Amino acid sequence: MLFNSFEYILLFLPICVCGYFLMTSRGLLQSSKLWLLGCSLFFYAYWNIRYLPIITGSVAVNYLVAAVMVRRPDLKRPFLLLGLLFNIGLLGYFKYADFFLANITMLVGVDYTFERMALPLAISFFSLQQIAFLVDNYEGSAKPGGFVDYATFVTFFPQLIAGPIVHHREVMPQFESDENKLVNYDNIAKGIAIFAIGLFKKTVIADTFARMADNGFSNPAGLSATESLLSILSYTFQLYYDFGGYMDMAIGAALIFNITLPINFNSPFKSANIIDFWRRWHITLSNFITTYLYTPIVRAWLPFSVSKSLMAIGITMLIAGLWHGAAWTFVLFGGIHGTALIANHLWRRHGFKIPAPIGVALTFGVTAVSLCFFRALSVSDAMTMLANLSGKNGLLPFSFNDGPYALLLNLKESIIYSGMGTFEMGTGTLLTACAAFWVFSMRNTHQLFANFKPSWGKVLLCSACLCVSFLYMNSFAEKEFLYFDF
Amino acid sequence: MTSKRFTLITLALTIALSTGFVLFNIFMDEFGIHSNTKPGDIKIWTYNRASKYLMSLNYIPSNFKAILIGSSSSAAMVDTKGISSVPTYNLSLNGANICEMAPAAIETLERGNMRYLFICLDPYLTKNSHMKTNELSPELLSSSYGSLFNIKFYLYKSLYTLFPEKNPYRNSGWGYRLAGENEKPITQAQADAYAAKIAKGSQPFAIDPQAVRCLKEIIMTARTEGTRIVAYFHPKPEVIFQAARSQYLEYQKEMKALLSPEDILVDLNDPAYDELTGDISNFHDTTHLSASGGRSIVKILNQIVSQ
Numbered sequence A: 001m002l003f004n005s006f007e008y009i010l011l012f013l014p015i016c017v018c019g020y021f022l023m024t025s026r027g028l029l030q031s032s033k034l035w036l037l038g039c040s041l042f043f044y045a046y047w048n049i050r051y052l053p054i055i056t057g058s059v060a061v062n063y064l065v066a067a068v069m070v071r072r073p074d075l076k077r078p079f080l081l082l083g084l085l086f087n088i089g090l091l092g093y094f095k096y097a098d099f100f101l102a103n104i105t106m107l108v109g110v111d112y113t114f115e116r117m118a119l120p121l122a123i124s125f126f127s128l129q130q131i132a133f134l135v136d137n138y139e140g141s142a143k144p145g146g147f148v149d150y151a152t153f154v155t156f157f158p159q160l161i162a163g164p165i166v167h168h169r170e171v172m173p174q175f176e177s178d179e180n181k182l183v184n185y186d187n188i189a190k191g192i193a194i195f196a197i198g199l200f201k202k203t204v205i206a207d208t209f210a211r212m213a214d215n216g217f218s219n220p221a222g223l224s225a226t227e228s229l230l231s232i233l234s235y236t237f238q239l240y241y242d243f244g245g246y247m248d249m250a251i252g253a254a255l256i257f258n259i260t261l262p263i264n265f266n267s268p269f270k271s272a273n274i275i276d277f278w279r280r281w282h283i284t285l286s287n288f289i290t291t292y293l294y295t296p297i298v299r300a301w302l303p304f305s306v307s308k309s310l311m312a313i314g315i316t317m318l319i320a321g322l323w324h325g326a327a328w329t330f331v332l333f334g335g336i337h338g339t340a341l342i343a344n345h346l347w348r349r350h351g352f353k354i355p356a357p358i359g360v361a362l363t364f365g366v367t368a369v370s371l372c373f374f375r376a377l378s379v380s381d382a383m384t385m386l387a388n389l390s391g392k393n394g395l396l397p398f399s400f401n402d403g404p405y406a407l408l409l410n411l412k413e414s415i416i417y418s419g420m421g422t423f424e425m426g427t428g429t430l431l432t433a434c435a436a437f438w439v440f441s442m443r444n445t446h447q448l449f450a451n452f453k454p455s456w457g458k459v460l461l462c463s464a465c466l467c468v469s470f471l472y473m474n475s476f477a478e479k480e481f482l483y484f485d486f
Numbered sequence B: 001m002t003s004k005r006f007t008l009i010t011l012a013l014t015i016a017l018s019t020g021f022v023l024f025n026i027f028m029d030e031f032g033i034h035s036n037t038k039p040g041d042i043k044i045w046t047y048n049r050a051s052k053y054l055m056s057l058n059y060i061p062s063n064f065k066a067i068l069i070g071s072s073s074s075a076a077m078v079d080t081k082g083i084s085s086v087p088t089y090n091l092s093l094n095g096a097n098i099c100e101m102a103p104a105a106i107e108t109l110e111r112g113n114m115r116y117l118f119i120c121l122d123p124y125l126t127k128n129s130h131m132k133t134n135e136l137s138p139e140l141l142s143s144s145y146g147s148l149f150n151i152k153f154y155l156y157k158s159l160y161t162l163f164p165e166k167n168p169y170r171n172s173g174w175g176y177r178l179a180g181e182n183e184k185p186i187t188q189a190q191a192d193a194y195a196a197k198i199a200k201g202s203q204p205f206a207i208d209p210q211a212v213r214c215l216k217e218i219i220m221t222a223r224t225e226g227t228r229i230v231a232y233f234h235p236k237p238e239v240i241f242q243a244a245r246s247q248y249l250e251y252q253k254e255m256k257a258l259l260s261p262e263d264i265l266v267d268l269n270d271p272a273y274d275e276l277t278g279d280i281s282n283f284h285d286t287t288h289l290s291a292s293g294g295r296s297i298v299k300i301l302n303q304i305v306s307q
Helices: A006-025 A029-045 A049-071 A073-108 A123-138 A147-155 A168-176 A185-218 A225-256 A274-280 A283-300 A306-324 A328-349 A356-375 A379-388 A398-402 A404-417 A425-441 A456-473 B003-028 B048-055 B059-063 B098-111 B139-143 B148-162 B188-200 B209-224 B238-243 B245-256 B271-277 B291-306
Strands: B066-069 B088-090 B116-121 B228-233 B264-267
Touching (some): A006 A029, A006 A225, A123 A147, A123 A168, A123 A283, A147 A168, A185 A225, A185 A379, A185 A425, A185 B003, A225 A356, A225 A379, A225 A425, A274 A283, A274 A356, A283 A306, A328 A356, A456 B003, A456 B148, B048 B059, B048 B098, B048 B139, B059 B098, B098 B209, B188 B238, B228 B245, B238 B245, B238 B271, B264 B291, B271 B291
Parallel strands (some): B066 B088, B228 B264
8 A cells, every 4th residue: 555545545544543542542552553563464465465474474483583582592693693594585585586596597598587476565674674673682672572562563554665664672662652552633733744745745746757757767868968867867856755755654654653753864965975865865774784784794804994894885885775676777876875985984084075065966966876777777778878968969858949938838738737747858947946946955844843833834734735645646647656666 | 723723624624625626526527427418518628538538438428329539630620510410429539549549439339329430540540559648547537536637627728718719629519629720731742742752661551459459349349339330541632642552552451351241431542532532622731631621521421321
């Protein structure tokens, strides 16, 4: 089920919230958790019921492993390794088997491909979350508790599909808190406001940019420099608003249940360098890869040295790139970020300083180039897209040849059309400029609602966001979230 | 303002605005889905494809006894109001292949009691089978209750109410489109030049097998519903037809195979119709008809029906 679907907004979420608080208000605490677990599994299975045994199986195995680690301290280490092997194996089988086999096939010339189920939804997220739990459990900072508690922690629907990746210690105390078992209108109001903004970002902005990005990336060969640039920027903003919107909706929906999820997206394009970028973009993933990937690599290479640390960054980012998708384009995405991070660390170490606006522009540029690989169907498509920027197919799109009138016509058509039809480059320029203005100069949702005080202005803002989003949602465009694929 | 008040007002306002817009659209019933209408009552303001699809759900089956289907070849200038004995709606869609045409045609045939299905056969109709827009799908009905589609529709309706001469569908609730009325019609010299150009290429017209399946589906639906099929090969300026005669004949052979003896098939490029194809003033361009060309088609269809 999608957050930006009528069945979720008008039926699933209200029923789930009402049922939950009906039970908590009557003291049926275990039932309320079971209800939430049932709702979360329904939410997951609604997509494709065939995936349900995979997530339930994964939860059960991880719970058993964690339980053994608690009861038999002498078996902690082998069971941790067993648990890690299980999660990585599951991920490897469903997500990476095809990629590796295709590459082996290419190298050896023997066809090793085989038929199996498509990538189960959210497998990357619930696998990482459970890996983190097992490691925390090993280090003594997390205990599994009851099975329902554990399963609720893993499957809690607002964060299940695309994060944020949460720790057991962050979420479970909130479910246990007596205060959180009561209806809290402050949280509901703030949750609705954050959800409304997120829905608007996704349905109105991201999906609008998606059409333009799709047009460009579907056939990069003949694009002019401007068209390529706008396609790359469109995808950059699409991903920004898509992921940012999803996170707002996840955080808003969880807040209605009195659960505060960690901020995962904090105006990343305002970063003045790439180190700062990864502290603002997919924050919980960055924390995960730092804690559970980078740190162990550095520890394994003790004694510490700068060159080893930089090499660990490179390896970590390549793996992080591959986590996003089983393709060389994603490996290159990780490689670009790894290289940029290494350069940034060296830069910082040598005391170089650049003015903040140049730093912001440079960081944005590197990110946009990396996202070109992230979006392209193949490495060669991405290279073609970037090569087009040189102007080898001309500087201006063909539609500009008809002069300013055609540009205005495209603009008018596309603004009205944006939820339904094709996009023209004239509109792209305008929308990209607007998006850039919002991204670089406005406060983000969390800053905007940090000290949330209900007012008539916010009522109108939220209602307008919801109503306009509903209009877009009912305009039968493609609606999936990009991070669902990872 | 308290948080509780904020929550209740925000939800109430959102529900009220959304429901209000849906009810407004149902009340306006711009596509004749919910109310009883008369032929010609419902006009097209924008999105001709989506509008005609929605009209096929009630307005056309309730008010008409025949439909004309095809691409822009028959959408342009063929005012089916002139087919006096059978109220006929011109369901042809601009730029459409037969698979894009199929949803509206099948809805109309199944929901109504159609006596005739007129098919304008032109190579363009079966050249490909993909959907060039995402307008025509069952989701369109729910979309018509409240979406950007409605916003654009009302904007265009307001605009065309103020400037009626800008609306290419202004003269008809029968679905035909005015084509290029402010542009210069094709000249004999231009037709000759075009004929010379296409004579150089001897490739046969592409016929997409999926498009043929779509056409068969429409024909089968018509037969199941007891609708008489009247097909005609869209007329071309004579010089252009002669320049690609073998390709046209090959195409005609393929299409003829889809029809049965009880169907009526008219070849408007036959010498019997020289009066139509030999006069360049019957054409707006190399494919589309001018007003006089459109009138000739209506006259011919009228004759067929009265026979």
